[in-house]
Amino acid sequence: MRVTERDELILREIDRFRACGSRHIRFLAGFSGQRATDRRLKILIDAGYLDRKKFLYGVPSVYFLTSKGKTLIQAGTRPEKIKVEQIVHDMTVLDTAIYFMHKKGLSLQEITTEKQLHQLDGFGVRKHRPDFIFQKDNKTTCVEVELTLKAKNRLLKIIKDNYMEYDTQIWIVPDSQSMILQTLRDSKQFYDNIQARSLQKINHYIHEIM
Numbered sequence: 001m002r003v004t005e006r007d008e009l010i011l012r013e014i015d016r017f018r019a020c021g022s023r024h025i026r027f028l029a030g031f032s033g034q035r036a037t038d039r040r041l042k043i044l045i046d047a048g049y050l051d052r053k054k055f056l057y058g059v060p061s062v063y064f065l066t067s068k069g070k071t072l073i074q075a076g077t078r079p080e081k082i083k084v085e086q087i088v089h090d091m092t093v094l095d096t097a098i099y100f101m102h103k104k105g106l107s108l109q110e111i112t113t114e115k116q117l118h119q120l121d122g123f124g125v126r127k128h129r130p131d132f133i134f135q136k137d138n139k140t141t142c143v144e145v146e147l148t149l150k151a152k153n154r155l156l157k158i159i160k161d162n163y164m165e166y167d168t169q170i171w172i173v174p175d176s177q178s179m180i181l182q183t184l185r186d187s188k189q190f191y192d193n194i195q196a197r198s199l200q201k202i203n204h205y206i207h208e209i210m
Helices: 005-017 022-028 034-046 067-072 084-104 114-121 152-165 178-187 199-209
Strands: 050-053 062-065 111-113 132-136 139-145 168-173 194-198
Touching: 005 022, 005 034, 005 062, 005 067, 005 084, 005 114, 022 034, 022 084, 034 050, 062 067, 084 111, 084 132, 084 139, 084 199, 111 114, 139 152, 152 168, 152 178, 168 178, 168 199, 178 194, 194 199
Parallel strands: 139 168, 168 194
Antiparallel strands: 050 062, 111 132, 132 139
């Protein structure tokens, strides 16, 4: 097969998010429809650049790079490790990134993923990084998708660190997670850059546009 610029874009986007669903790839790579997206993804699988696997019942298959795919875009050779317990979270992060891209007119280049942030940190002690950050109007916003409750002291430390490093921190939280939402409300007394968004509203918006 002849590898196109769009193919390389697909591989780079999947790599920086670690794994993607086909509907995410359709948006990120600018396909006009889902059938065209799936046809091209199958070609990339057959050529050995991508792999596809269904990990969880009720959750669509995810696509990730093979060693050959990583070599093509010069992203190393080690195959991507997919953590089953993270799949729902990671797909929600992609939905959220697309939500902000659509709402705020962000380009792919204006978003930096958690994986990229860790790469920028280099070797050493691994520290918490947001799920992604984006640049807009000379300000940097970090986004945290928080689906399950963390220990309160850990959550407070992340809030404080985000306050020190970013202009705005936006937390995406399910309506059912009242304890997380309360911690965020309480923390606004000390950290005035906190915003909370309803996961349900984002899911509804994504369903409408995708």
